[in-house]
Amino acid sequence: MADIKKVVLAYSGGLDTSIILKWLQETYGCEVVTFTADLGQGEELEPARKKAEMLGIKEIFIEDLREEFVRDYVFPMFRANALYEGVYLLGTSIARPLIAKRQIEIAKETGADAVCHGATGKGNDQVRFELGYYALNPDIKVIAPWRDWDFKSRSDLIEFAEKHQIPVAKDKRGEAPFSVDANLLHSSSEGKVLEDPNVEPPAYVFQRTVAPEDAPDEPTIITIGFEKGDPVSIDGMALSPAALLTKLNQLGHDNGIGRVDLVENRFVGMKSRGIYETPGGTILIAAHRAIESLTLDREAMHLKDQLMPRYAELVYYGFWFAPEREMLQALIDKSQEHVEGEVTLKLYKGNVIVIGRKSAKSLYSDEIVTFEDDKGAYDQKDAEGFIKLNALRLRTLRKLRGS
Structure with a gap:
């Protein structure tokens, strides 16, 4: 060197x-x-x-x-609903x-x-x-x-x-007192006063959010619009990727949303305790999953959910430019072709509550799911054969092996 x-x-x-x-x-x-x-x-x-x-x-x-960061890195990752170890939004x-x-x-x-x-x-x-x-x-x-x-x-x-x-x-x-990393998606704090995972972090550690108990007593209602799996508007106003995430961050901050106290497994082999604040991202992932619930086929959704931990692990470990991450991204992006519509959320004291969702490409059918007369859209008698076929192997096992 x-x-x-x-x-x-x-x-x-x-x-x-x-x-x-x-x-x-x-x-x-x-x-x-x-x-x-x-x-x-x-x-x-x-x-x-x-x-x-x-x-x-x-x-x-x-x-x-900022725009490139959100458009080409944050949004593709959020199409995958990526969470490392089920909690960390990978900021x-x-x-x-x-x-x-x-x-x-x-x-x-x-x-x-x-x-x-x-x-x-x-x-x-x-x-x-x-x-x-x-x-x-x-x-x-x-x-x-x-x-x-x-x-x-x-x-x-x-x-x-x-x-x-x-x-x-x-x-x-x-x-x-502690180490801080921050960007438009999140802030993270680690070390020193945070090293004992059994001690509550001091209030001054938090930078991106008010304490949930100090958030307003009245909820905030917002609607996020999606196209091809990406958020494009808030309350009907079109925003650029960075401007949209900035707006969600402010809404999350004001309502005490996005705090995570996590003990994670680092790639290098040790456990570490971190305090993460991802206000806008926490709102976004709830909204994205809600619009997917309307527009994604069941097996496509379940396959995505199976692949998500692997995708999140690749991002966490640093393999963004690896072929396997790019392959998974292609699959995920294909799944998002019809993920569009609007999701209405209630933000209240640290909570993100989905209260409405609609899409012109919704797979949800009132006609089929209704408890009233469905006018022949679904023949309930068909369920008997469906159940018996799925039970066949279970019945065979019980008959051959008994208890």
Whole structure:
């Protein structure tokens, strides 16, 4: 790795990646290109530019990727109703492939021979970033400082920063209470005050939602419109993907929706406790399942539900660009061709309650399902043969084997 000439760094402008930037310059004597993505994390990004300039960076990329993030990554994942381990809406996981893709593209544009991320050696993100890099450029060189450098603690990092005149925010002096990752889909908080899974998280951990008990006493009623499995409108107003998710986030925030306290199994083999807030996503997945209940054939729906855990696992593990994820996506997208219509929801104190759904392509038939006279649409006598055929093997087993 000593022959590295130029590296594209995924750069937030925070303490860790600023130290990484300087460490790259010192360790490899290489040119550094910074890439900062606006994925809706809610932070001002110009300070990242100024800090990069202060550290002597000439090529600085700061890009608004919110629409691409929601349209090409979040929405395809939500067509699958993806939940890792039945709970986690994969907010951090789904952001990594887009960042990796742009790093590889910028490396090509700038002639860089390496890319670098700031993920630690204990987490999932190192895997997600690097699987993305290698899938898109098999020959790229990857630098993961947390696996290579000699720093052992936060105080080591601060000492290095002060030595090189890297600004250190006052709240970074000493041990941070917890680690935060955020984008337009979610925020996640891990570590320090959250490490004991038997201790309730302090109120200040939550950033994206009011406490359910503090939410309004009156419910909020909204209607989400869908086309081909994707949400396209709220209360009849057409919105772009990022604008729609932003609106749902605000509605979820106000009504205390989307909090998850989870102990999950990391890909690297350990369990970790995380606090996730996914207000808009929690509303969206409930609405999507509701419109699918009207428009998807039973066996198509059941097949999707069987495949969902595998799909979610692929996203969580970092295999977004793998052929098996793309194959599953093609199947899922095919299933969404007729998933359109409107779903009406009641948002109330942490709950998302479906109260209505309609579709011009609904497979629900009043004529067949009614308890009143169905005028011959369904012959109940047919059920007798259906039941006997399905019972045949059970009756045979009992006769041959007894009790």
